[in-house]
Amino acid sequence: MEKSIFTKIMDKEIPARFEYEDEHVIVIHDIAPKAPIHLLIIPRKPIPTLMDVQEEDLPLIGHIHRVAQKLAEKLNVKGFRLINNCGKEGGQEVFHIHYHFLAGFQE
Numbered sequence: 816m817e818k819s820i821f822t823k824i825m826d827k828e829i830p831a832r833f834e835y836e837d838e839h840v841i842v843i844h845d846i847a848p849k850a851p852i853h854l855l856i857i858p859r860k861p862i863p864t865l866m867d868v869q870e871e872d873l874p875l876i877g878h879i880h881r882v883a884q885k886l887a888e889k890l891n892v893k894g895f896r897l898i899n900n901c902g903k904e905g906g907q908e909v910f911h912i913h914y915h916f917l918a919g920f921q922e
């Protein structure tokens with residue numbers, strides 16, 4: 816399977832601005848931000864879409880939500896949107912599952 820752009824970023828073959836990383840996920844700044852804070856939470860496991868998530872992946876999906884909490888605390892934001900685009904018809908462009916963390920909207 817060809818490496819996704821996000822795997823290439825994890826492998827440091829392509830540069831990106833990292834906000835956080837651990838053994839399960841990386842968090843980078845989106846190259847084309849749609850909000851004052853626009854991060855991508857990306858599992859190291861290259862699951863193509865949310866429809867490919869298996870029972871065994873559920874702890875990883877839970878972990879992504881914990882990472883979103885940590886980001887909110889670290890960046891001191893009171894609210895955020897956590898978005899997954901699933902499939903071409905859902906607007907997904909990169910077929911390596913990821914969650915958009917959007918914050919910094921005006922109150």
Ligand code: 5GP
Nearest residue numbers: 820831843844845846847900906907908909
């Ligand atoms: P999707 O439409 O698949 O949910 O979102 C893919 C996101 O990845 C888009 O918001 C796009 O701007 C971002 N993106 C695509 N290529 C790169 C890249 O090389 N670096 C970074 N940091 N973001 C990227």
